[in-house]
Amino acid sequence: MAKSSAQFVCQDCGSVTLKWAGKCEACGAWNSITEEAAREEVPKGLSGGKGKKIEFVGLSGSSAPLPRMMTRLSELDRVCGGGLVPGSCLLVGGDPGIGKSTLLLQAAARLSADAVVAYISGEEAVDQVRMRAVRLGHAQAKVALASATSLRDILASLDQPDCPQVVVIDSIQTVYADNIESAPGTVSQVRACAAELIRLAKRRGFVLFLVGHVTKEGTIAGPRVLEHMVDTVLYFEGDRGHQFRILRATKNRFGATDEIGVFEMTEGGLAEVANPSALFLAERRGNVSGSCVFAGMEGTRPMLVEIQALVAPSTLSSPRRAVVGWDTNRLSMVMAVLDARCGLALSGNDVYLNVAGGLRIAEPAADLAVAAALVSSASDIPVPADMVVFGEIGLSGEVRAVAQADTRLKEAAKLGFAQALVPARPRKDKGNAGGGVGSSLSIRSVGHLQDVLELFRPD
Ligand SMILES: Nc1ncnc2c1ncn2[C@@H]1O[C@H](COP(=O)(O)OP(=O)(O)OP(=O)(O)O)[C@@H](O)[C@H]1O
Ligand SMILES: [Mg+2]
Ligand SMILES: [Zn+2]
Structure with missing residues (x-):
């Protein structure tokens, strides 16, 4: 039996090291490594011993379906x-x-x-x-x-x-x-x-x-x-x-x-x-530049959230990028596409992006809403308060179709929105079949990010 000695364990991810360190190599957490008594090792050389033979069965055998208990929450x-x-x-x-x-x-x-x-x-x-x-x-x-x-x-x-x-x-x-x-x-x-x-x-x-x-x-x-x-x-x-x-x-x-x-x-x-959409939009003030409502999906549920952007001239040599609720790299990508494909350079500005209410969005479908919020803030022209936006942006600036467009539009209509800014070509999949729901919304389809900039041209 091995005797127990000390080892160093990251309390965050559980990885074991031989020496103490300020930062865990495995997960990158700081000050998470502490000394613990080592567990006894498993004795080696088990193969060839007297194990019991396991019974194998076919995949197709019958097992009762797992009954579920409902919490009623x-x-x-x-x-x-x-x-x-x-x-x-x-x-x-x-x-x-x-x-x-x-x-x-x-x-x-x-x-x-x-x-x-x-x-x-x-x-x-x-x-x-x-x-x-x-x-x-x-x-x-x-x-x-x-x-x-x-x-x-x-x-x-x-x-x-x-x-x-x-x-x-x-x-x-x-x-x-x-x-x-x-x-x-x-x-x-x-x-x-x-x-x-x-x-x-x-x-x-x-x-x-x-x-x-x-x-x-x-x-x-x-x-x-x-x-x-x-x-x-x-x-x-x-x-x-x-x-x-x-x-x-x-x-x-x-x-x-x-x-x-x-x-x-x-x-x-x-x-x-x-009805989470109503909750997430409860504190929204209409007709403010830099604010845009994204029609998103969380699993099977549509969810409308407000995306807020603030583009402000920077005095710093490397301007600030602060993102809450979205992926920072994705923001950099959208800004690079705006710069390279549409000639809208934001690199000299501080850029703040916030998904209002504290929700975290992981969908690429939010690209177009983020772009609209950025362009709106930069031009100081509001996105119409009754408009929802969704669409993925490709590296050449093209606006790509996203899944479940109909479900998103239906939710927007239900909450009283009147317009939608959407990708030009709908994707052929479940949830995009009808097109009938669009009838209550006026649809503006865009094929390229440049078309979005046109909407925010001062005239
Ligand atoms: N009287 C109260 N009225 C309204 N909200 C309350 C009240 N008392 C507690 N809360 C809410 O409940 C929260 C604490 O909830 P709870 O104790 O379930 O959290 P927890 O995650 O179990 O916390 P912990 O990590 O301490 O175990 C508080 O932060 C507060 O928001
Ligand atoms: Mg508790
Ligand atoms: Zn770790």
Whole structure:
């Protein structure tokens, strides 16, 4: 048996190094490496030993379809791929104070209507959780509540024939295994505790929610250390300055990962937002230059968001580029195309780009809206307040068709928009079939970015 010695582990990504370093080579995080007791190595030379023979079966055999449990928080169910799969483990990550405990307590309370649910908090005393339950209006819910941190105790309590169907552990960083030397929250502890809990969940068939804190300092292990071990990874994100929160799946073994759930943080807890576009556009002021409404898609859902650009003369030798909610490289690309293909040089200006409300957009379909916002700000001519924009921009300045144009237009019409700036040739795919929805909107199609500049020519 190898004796345990020290090793250095990045608390962010879990990679192991021999020496301490200020920066992790694997993930680039700073100050995330700490010393931990090394785990015992697996004894070598297992092959040729007395293993049991595995039974192989055909792919086509019959297995009952996985029944799903509905939390009845429809935004959460959607992100999970249509409810919870028994025996699966979901990791819920997010910044401190973003609302992870609130979300899971609400889900637990709703689930408890027809399932046995246990909520184990290692962070808060029972009284604190009860106070939250009162504020959320779930004081009467039949949730079994406990405050515990010892893995041994938790496993002993859950490993029963009448174990709960859903277990919430808030948070995995507070749970500790007493047979491991490292402090609670370190990579070795978090990994070992999660592995034991997941194994039990699979064996007993309960749904396991693990809360994982996102930390910048690296004093405790982050959720990334666990991402490969769990079935589903959900991130709960949002901007402190805004009341809405977005739940995003970054990994899901039982569903797509492009759906998002939108919630609003209120006095009485998290409220589901059925119509996110209306929320994202709520604070928009019409007829301001540099503002443009992008008709985007998040998974199967259309979502309208405001993109704001500010182009201002710079006094700096290397002008500022500040981007919130979009990809900085994508902005550079759009600006380069505006410069090289349309003769609009913005390089001597500070450029700020902001997706209003704190949403993060990953779609290339936002290119045209970003370009319109930039050109509008540079020319100080507003994009019409009742216009939505979408389209991808190619390197030669051509405006390319994007998927699901009809769905986007339909959403825009529903929210009272009257015009749309769209790519000239629609793409032939699902969601672009009809063309009938355009009837209520006046469509301006553009084939090249130059056509967009024409719209903002002062005359
Ligand atoms: N009385 C209240 N009224 C309105 N909102 C509240 C109230 N109390 C708490 N909140 C909201 O709930 C948030 C905290 O939620 P919660 O404790 O669920 O977050 P968390 O992600 O679990 O935090 P932690 O990382 O500390 O565990 C606060 O940031 C605040 O927005
Ligand atoms: Mg919490
Ligand atoms: Zn790392």
